[in-house]
Amino acid sequence: MTQDLPTLILAAGVSLCVFAGLLVSCFQRYRAFRRAYFDDAPIPMLIEDWSGVRSFLAALRAKGVTDVVAHLQAHPDLVRDHRRYHRFVDANDAVLRLLGARDKVHFQEIAPQLLPANREIITRVYQALLDGKVSAQGERLLHTIDGRVVPVIWRATLPSSGDARRILFYAFDVSDQKRAQEMVLNARGDLAHAARVSTVGELSASIAHDVAQPIAAIAASAVAAEQWLLRAEPSTDRALNALYQIRRNAQRASDVVGRIKTFLRKAPKRTTTSADALVKDALALIDSEAHLYDVTIRTLIEADLPAVRVDEVEIKQVILNLALNAMQAMAQAQMSERVVTVAVCDKERDGGVEVQIRDNGPGMSEETLSRIFEPFFSTKEDGMGLGLVICKSIINSHGGDLSVVSVEKLGTIFRFILPYDRQMFR
Ligand SMILES: Nc1ncnc2c1ncn2[C@@H]1O[C@H](COP(=O)(O)OP(=O)(O)OP(=O)(O)O)[C@@H](O)[C@H]1O
Ligand SMILES: [Mg+2]
Missing domain, CATH: 1.10.287 (Helix Hairpins)
Known part of the structure; x- marks a missing residue:
């Protein structure tokens, strides 16, 4: 029995040593693990203590505030106050590199200034904490110590236990x-x-x-x-x-x-306008030509047309060019009665207001008809052959098409759609 006591003491000593050794080894392993998965990790990682925020949220709830997110929106000062309930615990080397901090002590000095409370992050994390979610994420701009601005996607992992003392934030530099x-x-x-x-x-x-x-x-x-x-x-x-x-x-x-x-x-320039006014304005500009070519211009404009959204100067040019062509065609053929009709009507199924320019002139042969949209194609002595090319490109840029029907000896109809102003047309 007397021999047992030293043996026991020895055994206890050995166990203590083994236990201490185990503790040291666990601690070293923990250090190595932490180094590998936190300090040396290539992704910037930040540990923040939000337990004060939790208590603050609980106090707000006790005061009867049920929608904390709306409450934050209504009281923007609370965003600034947030830092009072919050603490930076640790940052890994990638965070130090990203922000330009010399070491962890330096990081603690500059963090409040470089990472000011951000309304969006706070709202998202508060909401996630309230909803019992395990993560929250979003985007923000980080300001570094040397004045760079780095866009990041951040993600916070929230402990499911509700303990907010160690919230881990990751930042992905994007x-x-x-x-x-x-x-x-x-x-x-x-x-x-x-x-x-x-x-x-x-x-x-x-x-x-x-x-x-x-x-x-x-x-x-x-x-x-x-x-x-x-x-x-x-x-x-x-x-x-x-x-x-x-x-x-x-x-x-x-x-x-x-x-x-x-x-x-x-x-491109687009304004909301009435097709009626547009047509009338354009035709008023060619009064003198109508006189010169001895042509009557007739307008058939439907009442209460919906508004259209177009480039007014361009569309007036289209109407002018088409009406001039119609007049010139009739003049060439020496018609006895020369009428150009400009008809405007709603074409709901085509998504706009249709403008037609008709004449009772000589019409076009198939050969001419197949070439009228070619640049510099003209059957006129002094024609540049550009009028229709311009008209087509303007109408195409408005999302439509300039179509034509022409019958020899009977006349020609050009038509196109002016798109509705979608905001006004419901
Ligand atoms: N209403 C029409 N009736 C008959 N032919 C037409 C009519 N409109 C156009 N054309 C034919 O299409 C051709 C091309 O017309 P476009 O307006 O592009 O050129 P242009 O009138 O000849 O010259 P400009 O470039 O000076 O307008 C005309 O030369 C003509 O042969
Ligand atoms: Mg022309």
Whole structure:
């Protein structure tokens, strides 16, 4: 028995040593594990203590606040106060590298300034805590000590026990993805822009085409004004009328030139307007030509048409070009009765308001009809052969199509759809 006591003491000592050894080994293993899975992990990881927040949430609930998220929205100051209930516990090396901190002590100094309470994160984590979820995630911008801004996707793992003392936050740097995304978006914008710029050549031709007519009208009106004033009995009324025509046509020429700006801008110009007013405005501009070609312009416009969303200057150009072609066709064929009818009606199944420009002129042969949308195709001595090309491209850019039906000796109908203004048309 007396021999047993030292044996027992020895045995106890050995067990203690083994136990201590085990403890040390466990601790070392834990350290190694922690080093591998936290400190040295390549993903930025941050441990935060939100237990104060839990108590704060519980206190709010006790005060009768049931929707804490709405409460936060109504009291933005609480977002700032959040830091009072919260503590940064630890950050791994990847966080230090990301933010530019020298070491963990430095991190604790700069964290409150670089990682200010973020409304979106707080709302999401509060909501997740309230709903008993085990994770929450979102996006935010991180500001580093050297002034860089890094977009990250963050994810918080929330303990299912409800103990919020160690909430682990991961951050995934998504700068490269964002840059790639931006490049794709910019490239898409640039491409659309480049496509528009590449039509500048086409556009210059179209401007030359569309400006030629108002300039000719200005010159004719100026001659008329001079003649009315130089008469033995000058007519100031008529001269004034000619001056008015000059002013209108000058405005028209300037509108056409203004189109270049629209083309070169990144976004096309669209306004909400009435097809009725648009047609009437356009036709008012070719009064003098109607007179010259001895043509009657008839309008058949349905009442209460829905609003359309278009580029007004462009659509007026289409109406003008088509009406001029109709008049010129009738003049060439020496018709006895010359009527151009412009009909406007609602075409719900086509998603817009239809405009038709009809004439009772000579119509077109099949050969002509098959070529009218070719650039520089013209059967006229002084025709540029661009009018219809321009019209088609304008209508296409409005999402529609310029269609034509023509029967020799009977006449021609051009039609197109002006798209509804979807916001107004419900
Ligand atoms: N209403 C019409 N009736 C008969 N032929 C037409 C009609 N509209 C167009 N055309 C034919 O289509 C051709 C092409 O028309 P487009 O407007 O593109 O050019 P253009 O009138 O000849 O010249 P410009 O470029 O000066 O307008 C015309 O030359 C003509 O032969
Ligand atoms: Mg023409």
